Amino acid sequence: MKATFTLRDNSPGLTDTPGFRAAGVACDIREKGDPRRDLAMVVSTLPCSCAGVFTTHDLPAAPVRVCREILARGHAVHGFVANSGNANACTGAGGMDHAWEMVRLASNAAEVPQDTMLVCSTGRIGRAMPMSKVTQGIQLSTTKLGTDANNGTDAAWAILTSDTRPKTATVTFVVDGKTVTVAGMAKGAGMIQPNMATMLAFVTTDVAVSADVLKGILKKAVEPTFNALTVDGDMSTNDTVLVFANGASGVNVTQGTAVYDNFTTALTMVCENLAKKIVKDGEKVTKCIELTVKGARTTTDAERVARAVANSLLVKSSWFGNDPNWGRLADAAGYVGANIIEERLDIFYNTTSALIGGVAQDKLIPEWKAIVSQAEFSITLNLNLGESQFRLLTTDLTEGYVNYNKSE
Amino acid sequence: MKATFTLRDNSPGLTDTPGFRAAGVACDIREKGDPRRDLAMVVSTLPCSCAGVFTTHDLPAAPVRVCREILARGHAVHGFVANSGNANACTGAGGMDHAWEMVRLASNAAEVPQDTMLVCSTGRIGRAMPMSKVTQGIQLSTTKLGTDANNGTDAAWAILTSDTRPKTATVTFVVDGKTVTVAGMAKGAGMIQPNMATMLAFVTTDVAVSADVLKGILKKAVEPTFNALTVDGDMSTNDTVLVFANGASGVNVTQGTAVYDNFTTALTMVCENLAKKIVKDGEKVTKCIELTVKGARTTTDAERVARAVANSLLVKSSWFGNDPNWGRLADAAGYVGANIIEERLDIFYNTTSALIGGVAQDKLIPEWKAIVSQAEFSITLNLNLGESQFRLLTTDLTEGYVNYNKSE
DSSP: OOOOOEEEETOOOGGGSTTEEEEEEOOOTTSSOOOSOOEEEEEEEEEEEEEEEEOOOSSOOHHHHHHHHHHHHOOOEEEEEEEEEEOOOSOHHHHHHHHHHHHHHHHHHTTOOTTOEEEEEEEESSSOOOHHHHHHHHHHHHHHOBOSHHHHHHHHHHTOSSOSSOEEEEEEEEETTEEEEEEEEEEOSSBOSSSOBOOEEEEEEOOEEOHHHHHHHHHHHHTTTGGGEESSSOOOSOOEEEEEEOOTTOOEEOTTSHHHHHHHHHHHHHHHHHHHHHHHTSTTOOOEEEEEEEEESSHHHHHHHHHHHHHOHHHHHHHHTTOOOHHHHHHHHHSSSOOOOGGGOEEEETTEEEEETTEEOGGGHHHHHHHHTSSEEEEEEEOOSSSEEEEEEEEOOOHHHHHHHSOO | OOOOOEEEETOOOGGGSTTEEEEEEOOOTTSSOOOSOOEEEEEEEEEEEEEEEEOOOSSOOHHHHHHHHHHHHOOOEEEEEEEEEEOOOSOHHHHHHHHHHHHHHHHHHHTOOTTOEEEEEEEESSSOOOHHHHHHHHHHHHHHOBOSHHHHHHHHHHTOSSOSSOEEEEEEEEETTEEEEEEEEEEOSSBOSSSOBOOEEEEEEOOEEOHHHHHHHHHHHHTTTGGGEESSSOOOSOOEEEEEEOOTTOOEEOTTSHHHHHHHHHHHHHHHHHHHHHHHTSTTOOOEEEEEEEEESSHHHHHHHHHHHHHOHHHHHHHHTTOOOHHHHHHHHHSSSOOOOGGGOEEEETTEEEEETTEEOGGGHHHHHHHHTSSEEEEEEEOOSSSEEEEEEEEOOOHHHHHHHSOO
16 A cells, blocks of 8 residues: 655755764865865664665775675674765775775774774765874764754765755655654765765665665665766766665565555655755756656667767757757757657657657747746657657756866 | 878868869858858869768758768769758758759759759758758859869858868879879868757869779778767767769779878878867867877777767866866776776876876876866876777867857
């Protein structure tokens, strides 16, 4: 039976879930005297099952490698430490040592078994992690860990880089009188000060679930949400989504049950909320566009067309200029080898037709312009070649983006 | 035997080759009272063998389809008509009629057999070609056709869109006392006023060569030149390279001869010269970067890595800002699935090492900065995984580009 879901937008984040303590502190990892919070620690006293999805990058950052290794062991974990300001990527063997050291320091500080704290980093590539700062930050975190709203909020601030605001959401639903909580926080696809877009997202929940089942659910939740957004087309060395389940609600999630479906829905809702926040807070963007390619022969074709359109500089620039330039959309759609056919192509701004069967509906130009001038709108390309589709959240490209990223 | 080649840079272009007449006229194809030249016609009295390479876009513009059809018939041709200001792309059956009509009008006006004049267009997508303007332009061209330097120059101006200057080059070499000429003109990968980057290039030569042999040579010449440049990653519906050979020199080109090799060299030199001019005149760019990826397992891997780096918004923005941000290069190199290995990756700015075996050479930062601050420099990524390589010419991304393209 489908539950009733309650969404708490811009919630305190991870501490909404019973049993999770959080802290977010400032320890100057950027080594520039920057006063902002840059280290988050989140700890469950109860052992958690945990699942993660990670970047498919050839050069995964050291913390990504360490997380994969710990999760591969299959034992329970208790939480994580995450820093902003330094990605610990392209840092070689020394970087691996530092990531493992962060696991040890966090496990000791949280007074949990060794190697039960995961580690995530985001920030500049190719610089050694300043371990004395990190050590201070982890020590300081232990004195701040708590379950209050401000603890969750502090953690949500600490993982940010060029994001302008924290990104949190909580969804709850009730099973047999027991409330299940799924709480999340994320950092965005804006680029860190000199370097790198990194997407980090963390979810806490109080269901009881095996790591294997949790992994399957997480993959389902991530595909149409975090894996279906693009700001600038650059995948990061550090992208990570982690979900921790401590069982405190007493609700068990097993496959083939209504609870399984409801938990999947709740987790997807949290991921969707955070993904949209990431896109809307993309670096110097002014617009959020929901782009759907349908009628493709295969989902792969639909995704390739959608990503080509969403990442075309010409298309993104025209969105910034409120220019409903369907010719640029058609151009991008046609160069990825999906074998689209001009005479079948339909394009819509929201529900207003721009192109039907390859023929421009020019009398509707004023309506196109009005739609593209909004901060949020949708675009649909119907290839009319098959039954497959792909939906992607994306943004415009602004002069501000180039200016912001032209140097450190 | 290898010939001595003479390059005449910024030559008059196509009229350098004996037997070719050219004209470039203004006929207001943009329908905005714009006084600039927008229609070029080039005619050889002698019949020519001709070869073309065209966009691989799913939605080729009508003139591209018409050129392919004429060339497939295998008969000799006499030249071409080309216009800027309207791409005749995404214009359906009406657009095909218009393209064929341009072939007929040009063949009649040039007093050559029907269907022996090719047609090319560049400009806005999705608008009907203003045929009354085109008709006037073709008529006017016939009164202007000539072999003087200014005739070639007029034609070179007439095909431009957002280019800031014409692009021409001529290479000559001598065979048994006979001079062979290979003359070219091109328009650039800047975007036309509202819409589309289109690359058009035309070459005239006076060798005698079969269309099949010419096609093979053209493909060899295009691969490392026009097919190895990117400004913004957007392939156009209209990209076309055509070469016309009228035999006037009395020099025959057949496979397996020294002349074949020398002619291939000369044609490649012309293409290379024009390709570099296109990159350097890319829209609002400030830099031209020669990017080489070597040590790849396959050429495909090398090309994918090179294109990912060259088209990364982060990489391009950092070049604009004189920021030697090798972390962004490494990031882009790692996300295309070429299975690069951090510990083997070398990166060089010109010949100065930035990364050796994954280890940053930070003491050289001042040298990196000095190199990246220049208007032209090279970057080499050595993956150290194999023997394959790919070289690509590319540009930075500027705020000016976004501003220029944000609306029509």
